[in-house]
Amino acid sequence: MNEKILKLVTDCEKKCSKEFLHIDKICFKNTEKVLKAFHNQNITESDFASTTGYGYNDIGRDKIEKIFSEVLGCEDAIVRNQFISGSHALTVTFFALLRPNDTLLSISGEPYDTLHEVIGIKENKSSLKSFGVNYQEIDLVDNDFNYELIKEVITNNKIKVIEIQRSKGYSTRKSLTLDKIKKVIKFIKNIDKDIIIMIDNCYCEFVNDHEVGEFGADIIVGSLIKNLGGGIAPNGAYVAGRHDLIELVGERLTLPGEGREVGPSLGINKNILQGLFMAPSVVSASLKVATLTACVLEELGYEVEPKYNEERADIVQNIIFNNKDMLIKYVQGIQKGSPIDSNSTPIPWDMPGYDDQVIMASGSFTQGSSIEISCDGPIREPYIAYQQGSLTYESGKIALLSAIEKINNNIA
Numbered sequence: 001m002n003e004k005i006l007k008l009v010t011d012c013e014k015k016c017s018k019e020f021l022h023i024d025k026i027c028f029k030n031t032e033k034v035l036k037a038f039h040n041q042n043i044t045e046s047d048f049a050s051t052t053g054y055g056y057n058d059i060g061r062d063k064i065e066k067i068f069s070e071v072l073g074c075e076d077a078i079v080r081n082q083f084i085s086g087s088h089a090l091t092v093t094f095f096a097l098l099r100p101n102d103t104l105l106s107i108s109g110e111p112y113d114t115l116h117e118v119i120g121i122k123e124n125k126s127s128l129k130s131f132g133v134n135y136q137e138i139d140l141v142d143n144d145f146n147y148e149l150i151k152e153v154i155t156n157n158k159i160k161v162i163e164i165q166r167s168k169g170y171s172t173r174k175s176l177t178l179d180k181i182k183k184v185i186k187f188i189k190n191i192d193k194d195i196i197i198m199i200d201n202c203y204c205e206f207v208n209d210h211e212v213g214e215f216g217a218d219i220i221v222g223s224l225i226k227n228l229g230g231g232i233a234p235n236g237a238y239v240a241g242r243h244d245l246i247e248l249v250g251e252r253l254t255l256p257g258e259g260r261e262v263g264p265s266l267g268i269n270k271n272i273l274q275g276l277f278m279a280p281s282v283v284s285a286s287l288k289v290a291t292l293t294a295c296v297l298e299e300l301g302y303e304v305e306p307k308y309n310e311e312r313a314d315i316v317q318n319i320i321f322n323n324k325d326m327l328i329k330y331v332q333g334i335q336k337g338s339p340i341d342s343n344s345t346p347i348p349w350d351m352p353g354y355d356d357q358v359i360m361a362s363g364s365f366t367q368g369s370s371i372e373i374s375c376d377g378p379i380r381e382p383y384i385a386y387q388q389g390s391l392t393y394e395s396g397k398i399a400l401l402s403a404i405e406k407i408n409n410n411i412a
Contacts, residue, residue, distance in 0.1 A: 338363020
């Protein structure tokens with residue numbers, strides 16, 4: 001390892017000490033919260049038992065859902081391995097809440113690429129649009145909500161569901177902080193209390209010591225191969241919120257009349273519980289790696305978002321390369337420093353659900369996991385690397401060192 005690179009990273013660690021201490025405090029509070037929820041549900045080893053077939057009377061599964069609802073500040077939750085991904089859970093929720101001639105409004109601009117065909121932004125015969133669901137969107141202004149336009153649209157139109165994507169996705173905007181979410185929820189409810197406010201919470205859980213469910217969100221969605229799975233849950237997702245809405249989601253995930261009563265755990269209960277227990281610590285490691293990355297890359301002359309000492313809303317760290325080759329090299333360096341498939345070299349490729357080619361480093365134990373160290377980005381200007389995750393701080397630091405070596409192998 002180049003001595004100059006090691007010194008740079010060590011110096012940046014010292015510079016980040018205040019931010020690291022703040023992250024540790026958040027981790028402690030969230031660990032207390034999770035442990036309290038475990039105690040309230042009297043979790044025992046018997047709750048790890050597996051169910052098969054229909055999955056009737058799965059006591060552990062039902063306790064998990066109570067724990068998630070408590071931790072997320074919600075009335076109820078459905079947490080299932082039958083959800084394939086966060087995007088799948090979002091899709092199920094959309095179809096559960098919306099009916100023909102209803103209108104879905106996004107107030108955080110265009111959502112993730114993977115939802116374009118779900119909504120009908122991109123033509124698909126199975127989209128919400130194909131079922132007669134209308135869609136509108138309002139862009140952010142200066143990384144905040146356009147309150148004036150939101151008021152105009154919801155006053156003059158009957159909006160059924162408002163969707164807010166907290167994390168930036170593959171956009172150049174900032175992720176949305178809890179304070180901004182709290183303010184806009186109150187604003188919307190003062191105009192029309194019946195609008196369902198749905199939060200895409202992926203990448204954001206446990207980044208702060210409060211969750212959006214505590215601030216009046218009607219329904220929130222997230223993936224278990226992101227923050228709350230703690231790198232242990234092998235798949236799955238959650239939807240949390242109002243009881244009546246969660247019942248609708250359950251009936252859309254399975255079938256009307258049976259809903260949440262069915263769905264076998266297939267031995268995943270222990271992994272979900274252990275993952276949630278570990279999640280505060282793993283998210284803490286991810287935040288520290290993101291903070292260090294921001295500090296180091298800025299020292300090397302690259303534009304980063306957020307900066308190392310800025311408030312964070314999620315675990316995602318942007319590095320703006322403005323150069324295709326540098327983006328590719330950095331992502332390849334992260335792969336080389338990962339525990340799995342370190343001998344593989346990522347290249348840009350056509351990825352389902354995305355318009356542009358994407359390059360992705362994910363040397364992870366769980367395929368597609370983004371709470372493990374990973375880095376990806378679409379091959380389009382301004383050539384941004386989206387880095388997230390790390391099961392431990394030390395392993396994330398090693399991956400960062402590997403990536404820096406890849407883009408700065410000319411450092412003497």
